[in-house]
Amino acid sequence: MIGTAKRLGMTAALVLAGTMAAGTAMAAAPTFHPRPTGNYPFAEAVQAGDMLYLSGILAEGSDGKVVAGGIEPESRQVMKLLGEVLARRGLGYDDLVQCTVLLADMKDWPAFNTIYRASFKPGHYPARAAMGVNGLALGGKVELQCNAWNPGRK
Numbered sequence: 001m002i003g004t005a006k007r008l009g010m011t012a013a014l015v016l017a018g019t020m021a022a023g024t025a026m027a028a029a030p031t032f033h034p035r036p037t038g039n040y041p042f043a044e045a046v047q048a049g050d051m052l053y054l055s056g057i058l059a060e061g062s063d064g065k066v067v068a069g070g071i072e073p074e075s076r077q078v079m080k081l082l083g084e085v086l087a088r089r090g091l092g093y094d095d096l097v098q099c100t101v102l103l104a105d106m107k108d109w110p111a112f113n114t115i116y117r118a119s120f121k122p123g124h125y126p127a128r129a130a131m132g133v134n135g136l137a138l139g140g141k142v143e144l145q146c147n148a149w150n151p152g153r154k
Helices: 002-024 071-088 105-115
Strands: 032-033 043-050 053-055 096-103 128-131 142-148
Touching: 002 043, 053 071, 071 142, 096 105, 105 128
Parallel strands: 096 128
Antiparallel strands: 032 043, 043 053, 053 142, 096 142
């Protein structure tokens, strides 16, 4: 009986030691990736563990202003910029696991969906929420925030 208790105790100690070692390995400090343009007080993305958290993306043109023309040009620009942010980390749309869409007018939801859908393989969409808001930065009509699976910490 005592031998069995010792073996169980040693097994528990080994499991605990392994868990603690794994926890230490997973506790790497986040990596902050600055925005390549603009003087805003937020990172373009933050790598924490196996997840890459992206800041919200507005439809900014090269001049730092929202592209003109309404929801469709803004949606195309947001998706283009999202692809560029992902590419800088060696990722693509297939690596996205969650997105949140902010719309200045929920009437624009169908138009946004049409453009958004075209960026993904059919049936391979990230989990998503969409909400109407009372104003977006820079007067934009759409902002998109996403999170990507990035276990290789690219």
